[in-house]
Amino acid sequence: MAGQQLQGAASMLTLAVIIGAFAFVPTTVQSIGVCYGVLGTDLPSRSEVVQLYKSKGINLMRIYYPDKEALAALRNSGIGIILDVGGVDVVTSLAASPSNAASWVRDNVRPYYPAVNMKYIVVGNEVEGGATNSILSAMQNVNSALSAAGLGGIKVSTSVRFDVIANSYPPSKGVFKDAYMTQIARYLAxxxxxxxxxxxxxxxxxxxxxxxxxxxxxxxxxxTVRDDGNGLTYTNLFDAMVDAIYAALEKAGTANVMIVISESGWPSAGGFAATIDNARTYNQGLINHVGRGTPKKPVALEAYIFAMFNENQKTGDATERHFGLFYPNKSPVYPIRFS
Structure with missing residues (x-):
């Protein structure tokens, strides 16, 4: 999951004093999912997890590698999934040769699709450093392998950190920091x-x-924050961040590329501002909001909350172990509505 995001997303804002309490107003949510991580010692079985998703009306899931047990449990569930290929070593292997990609598709996609509704194959999650040079080749090889297997309806992408964006404030100034992102954007287009x-x-x-x-x-x-560059006003930081990515896509000549929010969330413990109240407020706000899109793209936005469970084996800051909507015993960390 996420490391440090760009800290200056709104660093020049002079914000008004906020008065009054926030009342949630549910809206129609067309596409809200939850990321399913498994870095915990006490998590429920894969089949129990799929049933929990269904019982809560969560119809989208992200899994971070081809977890055979999870994929088997997802058969005929109707849940749409983002399937990550795995770590950087897998990305490098897929980039190395078309045959490696063909083998990966043969082993990890063909046995399950279409009984498992695979929406996107994700080639790399927050890849950094020299490995970024492998992303595009790996995506191309996986796309070719899917097409050759008659599975061309599954879209291939990559999942990036927000800090691939430079000059994120105001949103209209957003631009990709590195050339490889422009190449990826053009391929996605x-x-x-x-x-x-x-x-x-x-x-x-x-x-x-x-x-x-x-x-x-x-x-x-x-x-309310006005962006003089695009004439739009922003009432929350999420919209400003997403529209900075849209601005970068425009500058890359790829304004037709849409964004899927493959992770977003708020920790309930373990660090600064990580409280149950803040986590509930953010995640419920996200669920209620994404159906409206952003000021720049006012169409329903597909988004995945991180994460389904608190995971006690995650490394890094203590907050990393407290992003879950549920405890491993399947009880909710806090009340939340998915519709």
Whole structure:
């Protein structure tokens, strides 16, 4: 999951004092999913997890590698999934030769599709450093392998951190920091696939609480920020961050590429501003909001909350182990409605 997001997402804002309490107003949510991580010692079985998704009306899931047991449990469930290929070593292997990609598709996609509704194959999650040079070749090889297997309806993309964007404030200034992202965006435009992005207002707020209001970061009312570059106004940080990515796509000549939010969430414990109240407020706000899209793209936005469970084997900051909507015993960390 996420490391540090860009801390300056709204660093120049002078924010008003927020008055009043926020009342959730549910809207029709067309595409809200939850990421399913398995880095815990006490998590329920894969089949129990699929039943929990269904019982809560969660119709989209992201899994981070071809987990055979999970894929088997997902058969005929109707749940649409994002399937990650796995770690950087897998991305490098897929980039190395078309035959490696063909073998990967043969072993991890063909045995399950269409009984398992695979929406996107994700080639790399938050890949950094020299390995970024392998992403595009790996995507091309996987796309070719899917087409050769008669599975060309599954879209291939990659999932990026928000800090692939430079100059993110105001949103209209957004631009890709590195050339490889422009190449990836142009390839996505040619295939009709979306760009998957992990967008965490939590990390931006944690990095700059002086200039970013907690209410602005958690979908609560009271702040309106005008972007003179595009003439749009923003009432929450999530929209501003997503529209900065859309601005970067435009500058790359790929304004037709849509965005899927492949991760977003707020921790309920373990660090600064990581409380149950803040986590519930953010995640419920996200669910209620994404059906409206963003000021720049006011169409329903597909988004995946991170994550289904608290995972006690995650490394890094203590917050990393407290992003779950549910405890491993399947009881909710806090009340939340998915529709």
């Amino acid at each position: 040619s295939t009709g696939a979306p760009l998957l992005a992990n967008v965490y207002p939590y990390f931006a707020y944690r990095g700059n609480p002086r200039d970013i209001s907690l209410n602005y970061a958690t979908f609560q009312p009271g702040t």
